[in-house]
Amino acid sequence: MRFIVTSLLCLLLTACQIDPYTHQPTWTGTDWFDAGKEDAMNGVAVKSNQSLAANFNDPKVDRSEYLSGYKEGQEKICQENFVYAWGLAGRIFPASCDTADNNSKLREAWQHGMKEGTQASRLN
Structure with a gap:
């Protein structure tokens, strides 16, 4: 009986061994x-x-890809209703919208949101 328990325990412990190189992530x-x-x-x-x-620990910066992604993100965030919501929440004007074509309208919408957000917080 003792032999069966010992051999079963050894079998169980060896089955839990993990090969450290099996699940190694690949750098892409x-x-x-x-x-x-x-x-x-x-x-x-x-x-x-x-x-x-x-920041990314990668010396091979693909500037054109970075700027393409930046432009797409800028198109999503630099909208009047979006920057209005940022102002309403008390967030600073996004620096990514400083170079947008409609910068003056965006700043007005953000300022309007800041003003409303400040007034609402005073009432509470």
Whole structure:
């Protein structure tokens, strides 16, 4: 009986061994398009190549892909109703909209949202 329990325990313990190289992730590189899109949608200004290389630990910055993604993110965020909501929430004007074509209208919408948000917080 003791032999069966011991052998069963040894079998159980050896079955739990994990090969550390089996599930090793593969490095695919940085998706510069997504990095640019993410920066724009977070309201961040365009970053330099040196800053991007340091942030992503990838010296091969694809500037054109980053700027393409940034432009797409900028198109999504730089809309009057969106920046109005940012102002209403008390967030600063997104730096990614500073270079937008309709910058003055966006700033007006954001300022209107800031004003309304401030008034609403005073009433509460």
